[in-house]
């Protein structure tokens with residue numbers, strides 16, 4: 001079955017977020033070190049970005065490195081940072097040629113200097129592109145983001161720029177890392193784990209969740225299409241009683 005033909009282009013999720021999981025287990029199954037799984041995860045990212053651009057998705061977000069991932073063995077952390085940096089260097093020209101904008105969210109100051117520099121250059125180069133916005137979450141966790149947002153707002157209150165009564169959802173949204181990105185319509189997690197692991201906790205309030213047993217290095221466009229077909233069968237109510245066709249909230 002060609003799943004792509006089953007996708008309704010008028011009901012596409014505007015923003016698809018992905019928790020890439022299972023790299024370590026994928027490598028272990030092959031008698032290899034965990035980093036082998038991460039290396040093979042790059043091809044899954046490439047195929048997902050291409051497929052999303054082809055069908056017309058506007059926003060794609062990858063959870064690439066969590067705040068908690070710093071606690072992994074130093075060698076794994078260093079190799080992952082190196083891998084991410086190389087992936088950005090290698091992929092940016094093609095992303096740019098195809099009108100893709102690359103951006104990052106998270107505690108970017110905590111990244112190694114060369115990774116930060118490479119990322120800054122890639123973001124600058126692609127800043128004017130708008131066919132597809134690819135966001136990489138790096139040294140990111142939702143609780144870190146929320147505390148950070150509270151600090152920013154508290155500072156504005158202390159500086160008498162806003163009064164506490166004026167704080168509303170919009171104030172909060174604007175203080176988040178994702179201020180300029182719509183909430184995800186669809187969140188995909190690979191590897192069969194059924195949890196959200198401190199990812200975009202504010203933003204996924206009404207997001208449709210999709211879990212697949214596929215390990216991230218095996219994830220390909222057909223898996224993305226499967227998730228989208230499943231999403232399009234769902235009825236989104238946003239807490240209301242009426243039937244909303246999928247994706248109307250952000251349309």
Ligand code: FPP
Pocket residue numbers: 020021022023024025026034038039041042045062063064065066069084087088136191
């Ligand atoms: C989770 O698998 C995966 C990661 C912590 C890293 C994923 C990063 C990449 C594939 C590189 C992405 C690159 C770009 C440019 C977006 P795990 O190690 O937790 O696997 P396990 O649960 O099986 O141990």
